[in-house]
Amino acid sequence: MRKIMGFAGTAASLALSLGALSIATNTASASEAGTAAGVIRVCKDASMRNCVTTSNTISDAGKQVPGYQDSISSIGNGTSTAVCFFEHNNYQGRSIRIPGGASVVDLSSHGLNDALSSWRPAPPPGGPTC
Ligand SMILES: [Ca+2]
Numbered sequence: 226m227r228k229i230m231g232f233a234g235t236a237a238s239l240a241l242s243l244g245a246l247s248i249a250t251n252t253a254s255a256s257e258a259g260t261a262a263g264v265i266r267v268c269k270d271a272s273m274r275n276c277v278t279t280s281n282t283i284s285d286a287g288k289q290v291p292g293y294q295d296s297i298s299s300i301g302n303g304t305s306t307a308v309c310f311f312e313h314n315n316y317q318g319r320s321i322r323i324p325g326g327a328s329v330v331d332l333s334s335h336g337l338n339d340a341l342s343s344w345r346p347a348p349p350p351g352g353p354t355c
Contacts, residue, residue: 252323252327252328253327253328253330254327254328255302255303255326255327255328256303256326260273260328261278261303262303263303264278264304265279265280265300265301265308265344266278266301267279267290267297267300267341268298268299268300268301269292270299271299271330271331271333273328274299277293281304281344281345282344282346283343283344285315285343286344294341294342298331298339299328299329299330299331300323300329300341301328302323302324302325302326302327304346305325305326306346306347307324307325307346308322308344308346308347309323309346309347309348309355310323310341310343310344311341311342311343311355312337312341312342313342314342314343316343316344317343318342319336319340320355321355322347322354
């Protein structure tokens with residue numbers, strides 16, 4: 226885990242400039258990060274700590290995942306499809322796309338620490354971006 230985080234830190238500025246394409250620089254496999262297959266885990270702290278399991282579709286984290294709105298610092302996507310996480314309720318604002326089976330162990334590397342408020346499965350290839 227320490228090794229992964231160190232790499233993510235050095236890649237942070239690159240990740241910011243490349244956007245969604247660079248997410249692989251800051252991901253670990255969901256199973257490696259402790260997320261069971263088929264579920265979404267959102268965590269108040271980095272490195273998958275202080276987590277709760279949720280649905281893959283949440284329009285208002287303040288109501289549907291009490292205590293986690295604007296508090297999430299790491300995410301595990303144990304589902305088989307990509308999920309888009311958004312800055313505001315109802316899938317608005319800045320976003321981050323997390324591939325199926327991947328985790329982001331520190332959202333601060335993407336400028337989205339303590340900022341996310343909704344999420345849903347990503348559009349199919351060729352559709353609109355997150
Ligand atoms: Ca947090």
